[in-house]
Amino acid sequence: MKIAETVTFGGGGLDRAEDLRRHPDQLAALSSVTLPLWRGKPLVNAARDGLAYVDSALFAGMGIPVLIGRQGDGVILARDVSALEVSGTEEGLGAFLDPSEQTHPDLPEGTAFAELRGLMTRLTPLDAEIAATAKGVLEWHRTHGFCANCGAPTEAGKAGWMRGCADCGRMHFPRTDPVVIMLITHGNSVLLGRSPAWPEGFFSCLAGFMEPGETIEAAVRREVWEETGVRVGPVRYLSSQPWPFPASLMLGAHGEAVTTDIQIDPEEIAEAIWVSREEMMEVMAGDHPRLLPARKGAIAHFLLENWLADRLD
Structure with missing residues (x-):
């Protein structure tokens, strides 16, 4: 897929400075700024369209400083400051899509800790990659x-x-846990599913964790069969997306269904449906009376949007 790296969290071009990880003396000699994260929420600027950094001496006693990459003549570090006593809105704190923001008097004016899911489509590709990297590696340390x-x-x-x-x-x-996420089509229709935990009307592409000894193609066929009873023939890779919620790599694929009868496994999925291209255009436009579109920024939205635009090559 020629535009594969235009997916959110893809193609940021971050210089991860792996060589400095092996040379702490060289790293210590460089200037640095720090991206603090509170409960996995990065610090963002006043406009809420970019990351905000602090002097690396601030909050130096908290968490583990993690080298994220080079920036100019210096480096970017990330640090978990979840022990910080913050102030701010609490409604929705910890929710699937957390709208709350938190701040601290020592932080730059106007900045706040905010949920990455709500920010990801507003960040530049580089900022998105930095945020995803910082969130993922700090969560790994925590667990x-x-x-x-x-x-x-x-x-x-x-x-x-x-x-x-x-x-x-x-x-x-x-x-990083590999997850296949599938754009399954049959003629002019696409197969969508809804998790039991999702809101009514919210449908997305089918997805599932890969297993040891399994190829991407085999995982696609297995997951679709297990969840919906639909058999899949040819499968091809399209695009990938780091997904730090908490630590997945989404492997987007296109599969061609060879059967269409749906028999869901109710322990795996609440509902699955075939949606025509014309109906899917209504869904993505927000005009469908029943179905809600996949979340912007998620690879499911990316795959569906480009399927509708005939840009899968």
Whole structure:
């Protein structure tokens, strides 16, 4: 897909400065700014269309400084400041799409911590990649404080890109879980599904985690069959999207259905339907009486939008 990297969180061009992770003396000699995150929410500017950075000395006693990448002659770090006593709106705090914002008197005027899902389509590709990287690796640190091999506490190393176990010597690195997300078509129609936890009327592309020993193509066919009973023939890769909610890599694929009868697994999915191209245009425009479009910024919206525009090549 020629426009694959125009997906949200794709194609930012971040210089991740991997060489500096192995040379702490060189890293320490460079100037730096820090992107603080509070409960996974990055600090954003007053216009809410870009990230906001602070002096790296601020909040230096909190969390683990993680090298995100180079910026000019210096570097960008990220730090978890969830222990910070913040003020701000609390309604919706922790919700699936959290509209609340939090701030602190030491932060630059007008800035606030805000939910990345609500900001992602307003950020530049580079800012989006920086935010996704920071959110993903800091969440990994939060949930992987102990060795999976022996259970002993681990300590951060390599500028925040490794955790080492002093007891057994095992090194652990940030993980990403691969997920296939499928644009399944049959003629002029596309197959959509709705999770039991989603609002009524909200439909999206089918998706599921890949399993060990499985190709992308096999995972697409298996997940569609398990959830809807539809058999899929040819499958081709389209685009990928880092999805730091909490740590997935969405692998977008196009599959051609060879059957159309739907028999859902109610433990996997609440409902599945075939939607014609003409009806899907109404959905994406927000004019459909029953169906709601996939969330802007998510790869499902990207795939459906480009299917309608005949831009999958």
